[in-house]
Amino acid sequence: MDIPAASIAKPDTIGWRLENSYSRLPEALFAAAEPARVREPRVAILNQRLAVELGLNLDAITLESAAALFAGQVLPVGSLPIAQAYAGHQYGGFAMLGDGRAILLGEHRTPDGRLVDIQLKGPGRTRFSRGGDGRAALGPMLREYIISEAMAALGIPTTRSLAVVTTGEAVYRASALRGAVLTRVATSHIRVGTFEYAARRDESTLRALADYTIARHYPELTDAPQKYLEFLRAVADRQASLVARWQLVGFIHGVMNTDNVAISGETIDYGPCAFMNAYDPDTVFSSIDSGGRYAYGNQPHITQWNLTRFAEALLPLIDPDQGKAIAVATEVLENFPARFEGYWLAGIRKKLGLQTDEAADAELAQSLFEWMHKARADFTNTFRDLSSGVLFPDPAFQSWNVRWQARRSRDGERSISAYALMQSANPAVIPRNHRVEEALSAAEQHDDLSVLHRLLAALASPYETRADRSDYRDPPADESGYRTFCGT
Ligand code: AMP
Ligand code: MG
Numbered sequence: 001m002d003i004p005a006a007s008i009a010k011p012d013t014i015g016w017r018l019e020n021s022y023s024r025l026p027e028a029l030f031a032a033a034e035p036a037r038v039r040e041p042r043v044a045i046l047n048q049r050l051a052v053e054l055g056l057n058l059d060a061i062t063l064e065s066a067a068a069l070f071a072g073q074v075l076p077v078g079s080l081p082i083a084q085a086y087a088g089h090q091y092g093g094f095a096m097l098g099d100g101r102a103i104l105l106g107e108h109r110t111p112d113g114r115l116v117d118i119q120l121k122g123p124g125r126t127r128f129s130r131g132g133d134g135r136a137a138l139g140p141m142l143r144e145y146i147i148s149e150a151m152a153a154l155g156i157p158t159t160r161s162l163a164v165v166t167t168g169e170a171v172y173r174a175s176a177l178r179g180a181v182l183t184r185v186a187t188s189h190i191r192v193g194t195f196e197y198a199a200r201r202d203e204s205t206l207r208a209l210a211d212y213t214i215a216r217h218y219p220e221l222t223d224a225p226q227k228y229l230e231f232l233r234a235v236a237d238r239q240a241s242l243v244a245r246w247q248l249v250g251f252i253h254g255v256m257n258t259d260n261v262a263i264s265g266e267t268i269d270y271g272p273c274a275f276m277n278a279y280d281p282d283t284v285f286s287s288i289d290s291g292g293r294y295a296y297g298n299q300p301h302i303t304q305w306n307l308t309r310f311a312e313a314l315l316p317l318i319d320p321d322q323g324k325a326i327a328v329a330t331e332v333l334e335n336f337p338a339r340f341e342g343y344w345l346a347g348i349r350k351k352l353g354l355q356t357d358e359a360a361d362a363e364l365a366q367s368l369f370e371w372m373h374k375a376r377a378d379f380t381n382t383f384r385d386l387s388s389g390v391l392f393p394d395p396a397f398q399s400w401n402v403r404w405q406a407r408r409s410r411d412g413e414r415s416i417s418a419y420a421l422m423q424s425a426n427p428a429v430i431p432r433n434h435r436v437e438e439a440l441s442a443a444e445q446h447d448d449l450s451v452l453h454r455l456l457a458a459l460a461s462p463y464e465t466r467a468d469r470s471d472y473r474d475p476p477a478d479e480s481g482y483r484t485f486c487g488t
Contacts, residue, residue: 035072
């Protein structure tokens with residue numbers, strides 16, 4: 001492939017150790033790309049703590065250099081920038097896609113030996129941009145920064161956010177907005193949609209992608225008999241675990257298209273996502289999800305649907321006999337609800353402070369959710385309040401509480417207190433929509449990042465109880481009509 005001029009690396013001193021293994025895959029899987037020149041890059045926020053984890057020393061360069069770096073104006077040593085090809089089912093319909101507004105700079109080797117993608121989101125057009133401008137706006141990029149970092153602090157697998165820089169240029173959406181570039185860090189950006197794309201090319205591209213992905217994310221399967229079937233099973237398992245974690249904190253992804261499902265099992269693509277306040281399984285925030293396809297209560301089912309698209313892509317590798325391939329893949333897919341239920345049950349037991357397993361625990365949890373739904377109880381605060389011994393006067397709650405206390409007493413004396421267990425599983429602070437919006441509007445409209453920094457500090461230790469953070473626990477006075485938008 002041609003190496004774009006901008007990738008003739010200028011040395012920098014922050015400690016990049018970039019590799020370009022994805023660029024050695026069959027050429028159909030990517031296209032060379034070059035970040036656009038921008039007028040005036042300026043740092044909005046740098047994630048110092050993440051930089052340290054990655055072995056990057058941001059103090060070694062000036063803010064101006066950091067702005068140029070994270071706007072793609074100076075490429076890190078060893079970078080070979082590409083846009084990745086992929087396809088995807090969006091709201092059920094198939095489309096050829098690709099990185100239309102993202103460029104992968106390369107894979108960075110961390111001090112502890114992990115390999116992570118360094119990707120710029122919003123750096124200008126690529127071969128896959130179609131009608132789009134390849135750009136991103138400040139608000140949505142800061143939104144991704146806030147929510148991805150909150151998810152990481154909650155202990156939920158996620159892509160990370162290393163930096164947001166403004167470009168000094170406008171992007172035109174419904175109105176003119178400030179342009180920005182997010183630097184996203186992921187264990188990789190390989191998606192279900194990447195496999196859907198490769199499967200529609202040819203079998204050798206598909207096999208190369210599968211072998212690469214197994215080596216990178218599931219190395220223990222490299223020599224497994226029936227390794228592609230085991231790969232499907234392992235990906236299904238990580239997705240079951242991930243979506244259970246979402247359900248257990250009230251996270252709604254909002255746009256669970258197959259191009260937004262990472263094979264690594266990380267949460268990816270924070271567009272119209274949001275956390276639920278009052279418990280209601282039908283909750284949808286996304287302005288374009290009018291049918292409720294990606295509603296809170298539908299997320300496990302949609303994950304199974306997405307994994308079915310993944311299985312279809314893998315069929316030719318699983319068995320040359322298509323009938324046999326379908327039979328074994330179907331068995332894995334049919335097992336998904338039980339896998340999900342297993343992870344969810346383990347999680348809900350912690351949330352309820354239960355340290356043994358009883359068959360009736362699922363039903364006990366379900367009846368709490370029924371009460372929460374009727375009472376329009378706040379999802380996060382209900383569990384956090386229960387974790388500190390707060391009970392609710394409502395008679396329906398009281399009768400549930402009698403059953404819960406009886407169940408807890410059967411656990412007997414345990415080494416950890418039930419309340420300590422519950423507090424480690426029930427966050428006090430989540431990125432509530434009204435707090436996120438408040439931080440974004442101060443940043444966008446008044447260039448004031450202080451609101452955002454305070455919010456990030458509260459979100460960084462979500463399981464701690466601190467009096468000075470109590471106002472981050474309050475749900476909004478009224479959020480009827482609150483809508484989120486795809487961050488394009
Ligand atoms: P998303 O909704 O962010 O997951 O994006 C879906 C698809 O649209 C991906 O292929 C993106 O690369 C592409 N896309 C989104 N926004 C833009 C944009 N401003 N310019 C070009 N492509 C875009
Ligand atoms: Mg996407």
